Structures are given as structure tokens and as C-alpha cells.
Amino acid sequence: MPGASDRPHVVIIGGGFGGLYAAKALKGAPVRITLIDRRNHHLFQPLLYQVATAALAAPDIAAPIRKILRRQRNVTVLLDEAREIDTASRRVRLSGGELAYDYLVVAAGATHSYFGHDDWADYAPGLKTIGDAFEIRRKVLMAYERAEGESDPQRRQELLTFVVVGAGPTGVELAGALSEIARRTLARDFRNVNPGSAKIVLMDASDRVLPAYEPGLSDRARLQLEDLGVEIHTGVRVTKIDNEGVHTGDSVLRAGTVLWAAGVQASPLGRSLGVPQDRAGRVLVEPDLSIPEHPEVLVIGDQAAVKHDDGWVPGVAPAAIQMGRHAANNIRRALRSQEMLPFRYADKGMLATIGRSRAVAQLGRMKFSGWIAWMLWLCIHIFFLIGFRNRLAVLLDWMWAYFTFQRSARIIMEDKHFEETQRETDLRKAG
Amino acid sequence: MPGASDRPHVVIIGGGFGGLYAAKALKGAPVRITLIDRRNHHLFQPLLYQVATAALAAPDIAAPIRKILRRQRNVTVLLDEAREIDTASRRVRLSGGELAYDYLVVAAGATHSYFGHDDWADYAPGLKTIGDAFEIRRKVLMAYERAEGESDPQRRQELLTFVVVGAGPTGVELAGALSEIARRTLARDFRNVNPGSAKIVLMDASDRVLPAYEPGLSDRARLQLEDLGVEIHTGVRVTKIDNEGVHTGDSVLRAGTVLWAAGVQASPLGRSLGVPQDRAGRVLVEPDLSIPEHPEVLVIGDQAAVKHDDGWVPGVAPAAIQMGRHAANNIRRALRSQEMLPFRYADKGMLATIGRSRAVAQLGRMKFSGWIAWMLWLCIHIFFLIGFRNRLAVLLDWMWAYFTFQRSARIIMEDKHFEETQRETDLRKAG
Secondary structure (H helix, E strand, O other), rough: OOOOOOOEEEEEEEEOOOHHHHHHHOOOOOOOOEEEEOOOEEOOHHHHHHOOOOOOHHHHHHHHHHHHHHOOOOEEEEEOOOOEEEOOEEEEEOOEEEEEEOOEEOOOOEEEEEEOHHHHHHHHOOOOHHHHHHHHHHHHHHHHHHOOOOHHHHHHHHHOEEEEOOOHHHHHHHHHHHHHHHHOOOOOOOOOOHHHHOEEEEEEEEOOOOOOOOHHHHHHHHHHHHHOOOEEOOOOOOOOEEEEEEEEEEEEEEOEEEEOOOEEEEEHHHHHHHOOOOOOOOOEEOOEEEEEEEEEEOOOOHHHOOEEEEEOOOOOHHHHHHHHHHHHHHHHHOOOOOEEEOOOOOOOEEEEEEEOOEEEEEEOOOOEEOOOHHHHHHHHHHHOOOOOOHHHHHHHHHHHHHOOOOOOOOOOOOHOOOOOOOHHHHHHHHH | OOOOOOOOEEEEEEEHOOOOOOOOHOOOOOOOOEEEOOOOOEHHHHHHHHHHHHOOOHHHEEEEEHHOOOOOEEEEEEEEEEEEEOOOEEEEOOOEEEEOOOEEEOOOOOEOOOOHHHHHOOOOOOOOOOOHHHHHHHHHHHHHHHHHHOHHHHHHHHHHHEEEEEEOOOHHHHHHHHHHHHHHHHOOOOHHHHHHHHHEEEEEOOOOOOOOOOOOHHHHHHHHHHHHEEEEEOOOOOOEEOOOEEOOOOOOEEOEEEEEEEEEOOOOOHHOOOOOOOOOOEEEEOOOOOEEEEEEEEOHHHEEEEEEEEEEEOOOOHHHHHHHHHHHHHHHHOOOOOOOOOOOOOOOOEEOOOOEEEEEEEEOOOOEOOOOHHHHHHHHHHHHHHOHHHHHEEEEHHHHHHHHOOOOOOOOHHHHHHHHHHHHHHHHHHO
């Protein structure tokens, strides 16, 4: 902007819910904003599992960050990757250069954690990016394709065994969707295999599903999952995942497909801040979301560990949005040399969907489950989807899926993936 | 099917327009059909360029072959790759085994041909699969992203230069869409670059665009393209494509993005039939679409060279559909030991779209261009899209694009792609 180059420079790392809403909340502020993301799109994470399970197309839940911020003239969007932060010299090192900042908002989010067993990633993909979603979609659909061509009945049953590790909201959503795919979507598509005979297992180390919810709703969720035909193994600790399947102690559950929904790990970028982090790598921020001794650096979203009552603020979209707005407001205050205010999380409640007409909701003292909770889930997610068009498209896909039990995105994208899988199959046959 | 295992076995290679309509036309016939494709989806090729140019999402134009044929009980769909055909022993060798046939329909289609310069493929991707479409989408969007971060003005202009080689329908459609992306879709998205300054060049060795159309319409198409800001270089022969751009003799047109829409080559599978082929690798079939000495083997679609008037049947979807139905009918006749009938192509005309409200149509003696031709194009393509849901989704996307000039699928899918591109950029900066 002409004449604006002398304005304070606010650098925002990450175009997720936290970073995006921080940028939006600085609309009209007397600053130059640079928003950095290594992807060109903002992702509506809460619906990513529906891309993975072929209910939605990727563009339904992703919007170009540039497009979202197109009209906000004080923002420049940069497609690049932040590699390191130097708080002393107030610089961010990127893959493609360096950026100096006056204020920094770190919102690089989290990725899945295999608790130190990164080799498990090859056998049990997690779900954070559209790339992950396509990988899972391919794995799941290819399992049925390979079963259709498999003559050995035992091997076929293994191919039709799907294990989801981790019974948090994402794990529950994936398990429910996998069961609907088997029992409804693919029911009549094959000639040699009966998708209905597929076995879907949901595993968790804790003693119940949705451990973050209150016990009554966990029970409801469990009943609804079992009603969908999902086997639930709680209180089991995974000791190893390999091409055989999932090992728990001495026993092994042979499975052709294993999905990881257990642990999350904050972006490693936080380390370069040189301040204390929790075990999940989240930065322990001050009450005002800044870091010790650097009021000009604020950390938000899944990357921040923020106290809430006697626990922590959960890693959910509404929390990231609130932090983004609060960080922006604190920067505005600092520009007016007012003191920054402490962040207070307004807990709007928790929602988890299990499948068609099945969900659980915990809104303050109120608890819902079944159809009402599901409608609530639908409405809230449609409402918060960014962009009028996606809303129409997603509504269309959901209505279609509801009335036909079909999933409109059942296509395997990459040929090379298939050829790799073919080679594996050939090798297995050879050996 | 119980008791049906003794029925004659019809193997169809390819789930494109030819193979799919052949299978459908054999509904209820006393045969066992196995349809083989190495992808799990039928692709509506005529709209693939819209996925490449971010107007449509992949699932809008692709439907699982299994789903399309789900209710036709005499068809088994096999996700596998046909590697070789042995007409003597009547067997097809697959990546995953072997299949014996009584009747064989070969409809493996065509891929792009670089006229013996396969190294050009690295710099100028063609458009045949969804993978290709994503690759092109990524290349085009990344060009603008890299230009935004580029300080050297000359290099920036190179990054904003897009060359489409080949001015057939696909080339014309791509060039028109690229121009609309630059002048409309991205117009206000960037801060450092002006997408409107992008240069889109359409090249062809022949002396006019759409050489297959009659000259009057070629001129109309040219005017409409120039009106969209596309530079047209006809009568130029490409001698080399590399990371600099496109070489024509001694001169080089520096371009960050080159797309290939020039040559097609029939699937190499045809070779193993051991019968004469034309220069494009298409099998020279008998009038009844069978091959010499093997009436039980029929070749159709882009893979077949079939006489029509004093020329050849064009490689378009309607022709493939007609051949598929005719092949099925000939197999039914053979089953009743009636003689097979010669194929006659019913030319319904040709349509090419250039952009918003711009197209040309040649229907028998009637010729249209501009808005009428464009509406005609829209209606016909919506009508022939397989599946009610896609039609709604595509209509929705088109209406959205029409009223907002936006393209709803402007997302770069693969992170790894981006990181590769980043490395290139780093290297360029380093070197």
C-alpha cells in the first residue's frame, strides 16, 4: 500500500482458524499484515474426515486464503513455510527468505503424533491435510478392491478389517463413516466380496470413547457406534503397528487398513521460541497469549497451552477462533500502548457426530444425543463453513448422501498410488 | 451369478465412454462380462479441463465404475491393468493375473503423444487423467504464487507467461480458461503482481485454430480467443520444450508454464493384437469393428481407426459411445450366430467452448458461435453427465462461476508438490 510501508509489520504464521481470524480481526488496523502459510488454502478441519470417507470433495471444505482475504487491503498472503523464529532479532526464517516483524502471531497448529513411533506413520496415516484425506480415501477404497480380487478367504477378511486407533471425536467420526461405507454405500457394488462383512474396530487406551466428554455421553456414543456395527476396544494400549496390523501386547489384530486418530503434537516451530512447552509441544503462554519476555509474540490455537478453569483450553476450532480474535485485539491495544488483556475461553460446548442421524452434544449443562444432536451438528457446521458456495455444495452432498446412502466422492485420485499398491499385491503373490 | 458360469465370457478393457456403453448395451444378454480398468472411476473427459482450471472438483466429473454398473448383475468390475492380449489363446494378461475371454472389447483409449520427445512431458504436462488435471492446476496456481514472491521483473513476467501447445478443442478450452483466470478470477488476489498482465499464448503447427472445424468457425474461435486476450501463434512448429520455455527453431518463448494439448497416441495395448495400426497407434479395424481373422476381438473408441466418408471417425465421446453400443450389438448377433454388421458413425456435430459466453458449434450444415453455441455446449454437457448428483453440482459450480467470476476449486492439493517447487525456487535463488 502506498505510504503504508512505515506501518508496524504484523506477521501471522498459519492460515488455519487462529491465524485467519487474527488477520480478519485486524481489518482496518494501522498495520501491514503478512500471513504465511505453506498451503494456499484454509481448511475447514472439522469436516476433513468427510473428504477422507468420500462424502465431500476437497474444494467443499477448502478455500484459497487469498480469496478469503482479497478485500482486506492491509494483508499480504505469502505461500511459504516458516522454518524458524528468532525472537531476539524479531525475524522469521522462511524456505524462501526472511521476514522482519514488529508483532508476531504464531498459529502453525498441530500435526498427529505417534508418541515416538514415527515408523507407524507408514501403516497408519493420520488426518490433518487434504493430502492425508486422499491417502485415507485411497487406502479404504483400495482395501475393498483388493479384497474383490483376493481368493484366500482369511486374507480377504484381513483386507476387510479396518482399525481406527484413538476414540476422540475424529476417531469416532471415522469409525462411524467406515461402518456406513461398508454397510450402506458399497453394499451392492461388489460381486465376490460382501462389504457388509467388513469389520470396523475403534481402539482407545482409555476406558471409554470420547474421554473428553462426560461419561453419560460416552455411553450414548458407544451404543450408537455399536448400533452401526463398530467393535469398540477400550482400555487397550497399542504397542506396535506394522503391515500385519495392530499389536497390543502379545496379541495382534490383523487388519488391511489402520487409521491413526490418537495423538496430536504441536508444530515444531514452537521450539525455536525458546520458551517452556508442554509434553505435546504446545507453548505455555502468558494469560494474554504472549510469551515470557516477548509481549510482541503471541501464540494461539492448537499450538498454545492455555489454562482454562482447572484444565486447559481444548484444541478445537472455536477456541482457535477466539484466540485469534483476542490476539488481534491485544495487538490493537499495544499499538495504542494499552496493556494487553488476559484471554478467557468461552466454552460453547462440544459436538461429535457418529453417523447418519447419530451424534452427541454437550452444551454447558445440556446434553443431547441421536437425531437432535446430529441436526445440531449439521446446522452448526454448515453455518460456520466459509463461503456461501461451499455451504450450498456441502448441503447438496449431504442431502444426496442422506437420501441415497451414496457418497459422491468415491474416486481414487492418483494412478501412481494404485500402481504402487498393485506392485505390493504382485509381490505378495510372488512371495 | 449362480449357474451363469457356463455363459460366454465377454471381457471389456477400459471404463471410458466406449467400454462403459458397451457394457451397458449388453445388459440382460446371456453373457458374463468382466470390465477391467486401472482406475476405479469413469471420467467425463470433455469437462476434465475444468478440473485442471479449478472450475470443477474432481468428483463432479468422475463416478465409480462399480456404482454406475451396480445394478447390472452380469457385469463384474475389476480394478486392474491389462498388460498384453494373446489373441491365439484368447487371454488377457493383467498386472494381477490372467483372464480368458470368448469375446474381447478393447477400449483402452489414448494418451497424449509428444511425437517422440517424451522428455518434453516433464515441462509440458498433458491432460488425460485426474492426476494430470491436478498437476496442471497446481502448476498454474503456483506460477502466480511464485510470481508474487519474485523480485526480478523479467523473471516475474516469465512466470506469468502460459503457453498452450495445440489448438484443438482442448487447447482452445485451456487457453480460454487460463485467460479468464488471469483477467477475472485472480484479478484482485495478489499484492505484488497483477494477474491481468499474464500472457497466454496458444500455439499450433497448422495455419488456424480448431483445424478440424470448417474455416469460418476457426476464424470466429480466433476472434473470441483474441477478445479474451489470448495470443495466437499458428503455423509454428515446436522444436524443443525445456525449463526455459518453448523453442520454435532458433527463437525461444520463455514461459513458466507450458501445457501440452497437441498429439494423442492410442494405448500401446493395441500393439499386442499383432494387426496393422496407423501412425497414432490406432488399430485399423474391419468395418464391423473386429480385427482381421479375429471376429471375437472388437476395438473401439480412441483406440480404433475407423473409416468415415473420405476421412476417419474423430476421437470424440459420441463416437466412442456409438462404437461401444455397436460392438455390444455385434456380440449379441454373434451369440445368435448372425453376421456382424458394419459400423456407421452418425456425426452429431462438433462443439468447442472458449470461455464464458464464448463457443463455436458445427451441427451438420448449421453453424453457431458466441453465446448461443455456449448455451448449447452447457446444456449438452450437463445432459450427458453421468449421475443426477453431478449434474446438480456442476450446474451449481457453473452458476457460481458465471455470476461471481470465481472458480471454486482453486486449491493446490499436494504439499509435497509445493515443497518440490520450493526447492526449485531455492535452487534458482542459490544458483
